[in-house]
Amino acid sequence: MIVANHLTKRYLGGFEAIRDVSFEINAGAMALLRGHSGAGKTTLLKLMGAIERPTSGILTIGGQNLLTLRKKALPFLRRNIGLVFQDQKLLFDRPALENVLLPLEVIGLPLREAQRRARAALDKVGLLSRERAYPIALSGGEQQRLAIARAVVNRPSILLVDEPTANLDDESARQVLDLFAAFNQVGVTVIISTHAPHKIPGRDLRILTLDHGQLLL
Amino acid sequence: MKAWFRQHLAAFSRAVRRLAAAPLNTLLSLLVIGIAMTLPAAGYVFLDNIHALGADRANVQQISLFMEIGASTREVAAVRKRAEALIPGQWRFVPRDDALRQLKNTEGMAEIIAALPKNPLPDAFILEPADSSAENLERLYEQFVTFPGIAHAQLDSAWIKRFNAFLRLGIQTVNLLALVFAVGLVAVTFNTIRLQVMAQAEEIEVARLIGATDAFVRRPFYYSGILQGALGGLAAIFFLLTGLAVLNPSVTQLASLYGSDFTLHPPGFVYSSLLVILGAFLGWLGAQLSVSLALRHMK
Ligand SMILES: Nc1ncnc2c1ncn2[C@@H]1O[C@H](COP(=O)(O)OP(=O)(O)O)[C@@H](O)[C@H]1O
Ligand SMILES: [Mg+2]
Numbered sequence: 415m416i417v418a419n420h421l422t423k424r425y426l427g428g429f430e431a432i433r434d435v436s437f438e439i440n441a442g443a444m445a446l447l448r449g450h451s452g453a454g455k456t457t458l459l460k461l462m463g464a465i466e467r468p469t470s471g472i473l474t475i476g477g478q479n480l481l482t483l484r485k486k487a488l489p490f491l492r493r494n495i496g497l498v499f500q501d502q503k504l505l506f507d508r509p510a511l512e513n514v515l516l517p518l519e520v521i522g523l524p525l526r527e528a529q530r531r532a533r534a535a536l537d538k539v540g541l542l543s544r545e546r547a548y549p550i551a552l553s554g555g556e557q558q559r560l561a562i563a564r565a566v567v568n569r570p571s572i573l574l575v576d577e578p579t580a581n582l583d584d585e586s587a588r589q590v591l592d593l594f595a596a597f598n599q600v601g602v603t604v605i606i607s608t609h610a611p612h613k614i615p616g617r618d619l620r621i622l623t624l625d626h627g628q629l630l631l
Numbered sequence: 632m633k634a635w636f637r638q639h640l641a642a643f644s645r646a647v648r649r650l651a652a653a654p655l656n657t658l659l660s661l662l663v664i665g666i667a668m669t670l671p672a673a674g675y676v677f678l679d680n681i682h683a684l685g686a687d688r689a690n691v692q693q694i695s696l697f698m699e700i701g702a703s704t705r706e707v708a709a710v711r712k713r714a715e716a717l718i719p720g721q722w723r724f725v726p727r728d729d730a731l732r733q734l735k736n737t738e739g740m741a742e743i744i745a746a747l748p749k750n751p752l753p754d755a756f757i758l759e760p761a762d763s764s765a766e767n768l769e770r771l772y773e774q775f776v777t778f779p780g781i782a783h784a785q786l787d788s789a790w791i792k793r794f795n796a797f798l799r800l801g802i803q804t805v806n807l808l809a810l811v812f813a814v815g816l817v818a819v820t821f822n823t824i825r826l827q828v829m830a831q832a833e834e835i836e837v838a839r840l841i842g843a844t845d846a847f848v849r850r851p852f853y854y855s856g857i858l859q860g861a862l863g864g865l866a867a868i869f870f871l872l873t874g875l876a877v878l879n880p881s882v883t884q885l886a887s888l889y890g891s892d893f894t895l896h897p898p899g900f901v902y903s904s905l906l907v908i909l910g911a912f913l914g915w916l917g918a919q920l921s922v923s924l925a926l927r928h929m930k
Contacts, residue, residue: 465840486844493842503837516834520843522638564841 415441416462416572416603421471423457431457433627434471439605439620441571444598447607449624455607456500458624459574462605463497464488475572493521496565496602500576502557504549510536510560511545517568535567536560539593555586562593566602573597575606639850646854649827657859660823664863664910667812667819669870672898672906674805676871680895682798692763692787696756696775699782706780707754717774718760725755753782765792813913816863820856820917827855828925835929845926852922853915860914864907872897 416439423432431454439445447455460466461473464480473480478491505513514535518528536542539559541552549557558578565573575594579587591606598604623630650657698707707724714722730752735741758775760767768786776784828835835848875895886893898906 463840489839489842489844491842492840497840499840503833503840505834505837507833516838517841519641520838520841520847522634522641524637525641568841 415439415474415476416605417472417474419472421461421473422469423454423461423466424469431627432461435624435627435629436471437622437629439603441603442598442601443603443620444595445603445605445620445622447605447622447624449607449609451609452626453609453624454627455609455624456576457627459497459576459605459607462572463495463574464491465497493517493568494570494572496568496570496573498558498561498565498573498575498578500580502561504557504561504564506549509546509548510541510552510563513549513560514564514567517564521568532563532567535563538566538596539563540589553586554581555583555589558582558586558590559593562590566597570602572603573605575604577607577609579608579610638847642847642850643854645851646858649831649851649855650858656823656826660819660859661862661866663819664816664859664914665866665870667815668863668867668906668910669874671805671809671812672867673871673874674801674808675902676875676898677895678798678801678805679898680893681801683896684893692759692768692791694758694768694772694775695785695787696758696778696781697783697785698754698756698780700751700753702754702780702782710756710775710778710781713774713778714756714758717771718758721760722756722758725757727752727754730755813909816860816910816913817917817920820859820914821921823859824852824856824918824921825925827852828922828929832929835926848926849922853918856914856916856918856921857911858914860910860912860917861907862910863914864910867906867910868898868903 416437418438419436421432421435422430424430435458447458449455457466461468461480462475464475464483468481471481475491475495478487480491483491505516511529511532514532515528518531523531533542533545536545539562541556541559541563544552544556549560552560558581562575562578565575573594578590578594582590594604594606696710698710711724727750731744731750734752735744758771760771772784772786775781778784835843838848875897879895883892883894
């Protein structure tokens with residue numbers, strides 16, 4: 415469960431990207447984070463992903479308050495949260511499989527087990543046949559799915575996705591959204607940001623709308 | 632424990648892969664590190680050899696007294712009496728005829744001596760006091776240097792002193808040299824690791840985002856520095872052995888001219904291991920400084 419209470423994020427320089435935001439998202443839910451460009455969607459996702467630290471208020475994930483969490487504990491929290499960045503942050507110097515292996519190397523899994531799991535993740539997103547392909551050789555939709563494979567390979571309980579369909583055609587967008595629905599089906603909490611309205615398949619769809627850093631009710 | 636070992640093994644193999652990914656850079660920095668370590672290491676090996684050479688002669692501490700050629704038997708007897716009074720039984724007399732006979736036995740000298748009209752050598756006394764401390768030798772020397780009939784007194788420990796003074800100076804010089812090159816080695820690894828960190832900036836950023844600990848990020852660079860230093864040390868040993876192999880024929884030839892069987896000895900196992908360990912340590916130090924600085928910039 416994710417709980418935000420009077421959550422505020424002020425960036426260096428004083429700009430408040432998130433202002434006094436409160437909400438709850440149940441474990442296993444599917445949530446849509448909407449808002450205009452610059453509304454604070456990415457910032458909120460980064461806060462929930464323990465990438466940015468809250469300035470004030472309360473943000474707890476699975477009972478852990480991110481505001482008071484020790485810095486040393488952050489990496490371990492992040493391993494339980496899959497993040498798909500808007501710019502994907504794929505590593506272009508290595509093939510698809512190696513990209514998916516990285517999170518498993520980080521947790522120190524033996525190589526064989528890691529490869530098995532990385533291939534399973536690639537299979538889930540339909541990229542197993544492209545495991546040797548470098549990201550540059552993949553289409554936009556395939557790159558997005560590769561980023562998703564990397565985000566889920568550690569079997570996180572929360573999946574945060576930033577504007578996954580922004581650069582995709584309708585068919586690729588459809589595939590990607592179906593993937594999230596499938597992960598949600600097996601119990602993963604999925605939070606997707608988007609600046610465009612989308613029909614998202616899934617039960618228990620929460621919709622949060624941000625406007626200039628504040629949550630609209 | 633097993634997980635710990637696996638993580639270090641993984642970091643080590645990442646370090647090897649990164650070094651292998653830029654073979655030319657790696658080779659060049661190994662060369663630089665190797666050469667930087669060779670110079671002071673060669674200095675120590677050289678000094679060690681010289682020291683061993685000196686140690687061979689160190690216990691020959693004696694005073695030679697050369698009589699005037701025309702010294703009277705009375706004068707010789709007076710020296711004999713004084714020597715027996717001061718250091719009974721710890722001296723010997725070398726009559727000039729014996730000295731000449733000895734010289735004749737030295738290779739190549741026989742013809743030269745045969746050509747001499749008369750014996751050019753003086754009578755001599757060799758004083759070998761049981762107490763061969765520098766002070767005692769000095770005191771004895773003072774007793775005889777102005778003695779009537781003695782042309783020349785030679786304190787044979789003097790060269791040992793001079794030799795040791797030079798040796799000390801040599802060691803100090805090489806120590807200084809080693810310090811300078813150690814700093815250089817740290818600087819070289821600092822730079823190569825800095826370049827590696829920059830080349831890996833994206834991977835480091837992503838790894839951190841998906842939950843890599845600081846240790847996970849740093850470890851491969853530490854291994855990289857350690858590897859470079861250790862391999863540089865091995866290169867230095869190789870250069871040293873090669874250098875000795877090249878020099879030794881000339882050295883032995885030169886030494887044989889002076890009737891010595893002196894050869895340069897290669898560094899032993901302990902010394903070689905120390906060189907590798909020291910290289911590894913300095914490499915680690917350079918990596919440590921470099922990674923800390925580079926990561927602070929990246930944050
Ligand atoms: N690192 C940052 N430093 C300062 N301001 C930032 C930073 N990141 C985002 N912002 C600002 O915060 C606001 C919200 O940004 P963001 O969360 O990216 O919005 P969205 O993802 O909804 O488009 C924007 O006005 C943006 O300029
Ligand atoms: Mg955004």
